[in-house]
Amino acid sequence: MLTFIGLGLFDKTDVSEKGLSRIRNADRVYLECYTSRLMGATLPDLEQFYGRQVTPLYRSAVEQDPDAMLEEAVAKDVVFLCAGDPMVSTTHADLRMRAASRGIPTAIIHAASIASAVCGISGLQNYRFGKSCSLPFPQKNWFPTTPLDVIVTNLSLRLHTLVYLDIQDDRYMTVSDAVALLEEMVDARKVKIPLYVGIARAGSDLPVVRAGTAEKIRACDFGPPLHILIVPAELHDMEREYLEMFAGL
Amino acid sequence: MLTFIGLGLFDKTDVSEKGLSRIRNADRVYLECYTSRLMGATLPDLEQFYGRQVTPLYRSAVEQDPDAMLEEAVAKDVVFLCAGDPMVSTTHADLRMRAASRGIPTAIIHAASIASAVCGISGLQNYRFGKSCSLPFPQKNWFPTTPLDVIVTNLSLRLHTLVYLDIQDDRYMTVSDAVALLEEMVDARKVKIPLYVGIARAGSDLPVVRAGTAEKIRACDFGPPLHILIVPAELHDMEREYLEMFAGL
Numbered sequence: 001m002l003t004f005i006g007l008g009l010f011d012k013t014d015v016s017e018k019g020l021s022r023i024r025n026a027d028r029v030y031l032e033c034y035t036s037r038l039m040g041a042t043l044p045d046l047e048q049f050y051g052r053q054v055t056p057l058y059r060s061a062v063e064q065d066p067d068a069m070l071e072e073a074v075a076k077d078v079v080f081l082c083a084g085d086p087m088v089s090t091t092h093a094d095l096r097m098r099a100a101s102r103g104i105p106t107a108i109i110h111a112a113s114i115a116s117a118v119c120g121i122s123g124l125q126n127y128r129f130g131k132s133c134s135l136p137f138p139q140k141n142w143f144p145t146t147p148l149d150v151i152v153t154n155l156s157l158r159l160h161t162l163v164y165l166d167i168q169d170d171r172y173m174t175v176s177d178a179v180a181l182l183e184e185m186v187d188a189r190k191v192k193i194p195l196y197v198g199i200a201r202a203g204s205d206l207p208v209v210r211a212g213t214a215e216k217i218r219a220c221d222f223g224p225p226l227h228i229l230i231v232p233a234e235l236h237d238m239e240r241e242y243l244e245m246f247a248g249l
Numbered sequence: 250m251l252t253f254i255g256l257g258l259f260d261k262t263d264v265s266e267k268g269l270s271r272i273r274n275a276d277r278v279y280l281e282c283y284t285s286r287l288m289g290a291t292l293p294d295l296e297q298f299y300g301r302q303v304t305p306l307y308r309s310a311v312e313q314d315p316d317a318m319l320e321e322a323v324a325k326d327v328v329f330l331c332a333g334d335p336m337v338s339t340t341h342a343d344l345r346m347r348a349a350s351r352g353i354p355t356a357i358i359h360a361a362s363i364a365s366a367v368c369g370i371s372g373l374q375n376y377r378f379g380k381s382c383s384l385p386f387p388q389k390n391w392f393p394t395t396p397l398d399v400i401v402t403n404l405s406l407r408l409h410t411l412v413y414l415d416i417q418d419d420r421y422m423t424v425s426d427a428v429a430l431l432e433e434m435v436d437a438r439k440v441k442i443p444l445y446v447g448i449a450r451a452g453s454d455l456p457v458v459r460a461g462t463a464e465k466i467r468a469c470d471f472g473p474p475l476h477i478l479i480v481p482a483e484l485h486d487m488e489r490e491y492l493e494m495f496a497g498l
Contacts, residue, residue, distance in 0.1 A: 004369065006361065008265055008359065008360075009359055011267075012266075013265060013266040013267035013270070014265050014267055014359070015265060015266060016257055016262060016263050016264060016265055016266075016360070016361070017261075017262040017263070017265075017269060018260075018263055020266060084365075085365045085366060085368070085369065086369050087368050087369030087372070088365055088368050088369075088375045090374055090487065092369070093368075093369070093372045093374075093487065093491055094487065096372075096491075096495075097372075097487075097490060097491060097494055100494050100495070101494070107454070108366075108369045108370070110257065110258055110263070110361035110365075110369065110451075110452055111257075111265070112255065112265070112334060112359035112360050112361060112362070113361070113362065113364075113365035115362075115364060115375060116333075116334045116337055116359075116362035116364045117334060117357075117359045119334070119336050119337050119342075120334065120335050120336030120337075120341070120342070121357070123342045123345075123346075125339055125342075126337045126364060126381065127380060127381050127382065127383070128380070129380065129381075130379055130380050130408075131376060131377070131378065131379050131406070131408055132375065132376050132378075133376065134376070153406070157380070157402070159379075202359075203359055205356070238339065238342065238343065238346075241346060242342055242345075242346060245346055245350070246345075246349070
């Protein structure tokens with residue numbers, strides 16, 4: 001059996017009771033370490049909390065060589081942990097299909113995801129979010145502007161955009177980086193983004209949430225990762241009031 | 250202090266460790282009972298699990314008369330529980346603002362929400378979902394077709410639509426009801442929805458997930474509530490394969 005267990009947003013206590021009891025009873029515990037991270041817990045923290053050895057997995061072990069793990073899951077109770085809610089990343093869906101095609105039963109234990117947590121943190125209404133996008137670090141000769149296409153389409157439909165910020169090994173894109181990248185695209189395209197909402201350390205006791213213009217948000221110190229960005233559409237009154245109260249708008 | 254705590258999707262064990270410890274240490278525990286429900290737990294189940302008395306709250310107590318609760322939160326540690334992740338419903342955002350305007354500190358403990366859980370359950374990719382919509386029970390002289398407008402716009406952008414199904418007191422809209430209502434709108438508008446994905450009891454050990462045409466999905470028995478519906482856009486290969494494996498496509 002292979003069970004995908006979401007660990008939630010920030011630290012070891014964001015896992016559900018259901019998830020925790022399955023981790024403690026599993027034969028083998030793997031932790032996916034490449035699509036996201038629990039910034040409030042180290043691997044030894046998790047091992048101590050679960051009372052179990054935890055084996056970290058990087059992209060190649062999951063996407064190219066999952067055979068050893070799947071082989072184990074034929075006869076044993078294997079759990080696959082990941083930050084957030086499982087399968088918001090497609091790589092997990094692929095692994096579940098590989099398991100099922102070998103006849104291995106699978107299950108999912110859900111957890112908090114940044115995709116819904118941003119509603120409470122920002123007060124921006126869930127049903128007003130359009131398609132989300134990811135903003136990658138630019139690389140030599142590669143500076144994709146598709147994130148701005150998504151934002152512009154959403155703005156024209158009066159919808160908010162959630163912008164996932166790139167993670168590469170130990171390099172985490174900040175809100176400042178992201179706003180700078182988007183403003184560069186905006187200048188080239190002659191459009192305008194009037195408002196940004198930056199969020200840092202969602203799920204922690206002290207998340208930072210700030211709303212404002214590009215200039216204001218780029219100057220804010222959001223502190224350590226993870227960061228995420230929202231480009232809101234024209235605000236409803238209640239959304240504006242919430243951002244004024246909780247995000248310094 | 251007023252802390253909003255999400256209870257996740259289905260039963261008492263879907264709360265996070267962090268949420269559970271705050272519930273057990275609170276001075277007073279309220280449960281919001283009108284925007285959603287934990288179908289796998291009764292009020293006595295929760296009280297026994299928490300070791301605490303739990304006071305249920307209905308819409309009027311939260312939206313019109315929250316004064317007594319807010320008064321308590323000035324000096325005491327009050328927790329406000331709700332199914333899913335807090336503030337996916339706007340009524341919770343309103344309550345948080347009322348608390349803050351009285352100078353009461355607030356916090357949010359996140360949990361699994363159906364909004365992200367559907368990705369794992371259906372294999373439909375998170376970044377391909379557009380704006381969501383709610384489908385209300387039709388009432389005398391009132392049969393709003395705005396949900397279909399949202400679906401049609403999303404389909405034209407090749408985006409999936411999550412359709413929240415109405416809850417009224419103890420009446421829960423089923424996937425069958427929802428497909429029948431949408432097909433009525435579709436006929437009137439001369440458009441076509443080629444595929445539906447129905448989900449029942451997300452977060453339970455045995456969620457039901459079925460994909461197919463209107464005719465097929467209407468004939469499926471999804472069992473007890475809660476139900477939710479997705480109208481997918483044209484599928485990517487991996488999405489199709491996932492639905493074939495896990496949803497009988």
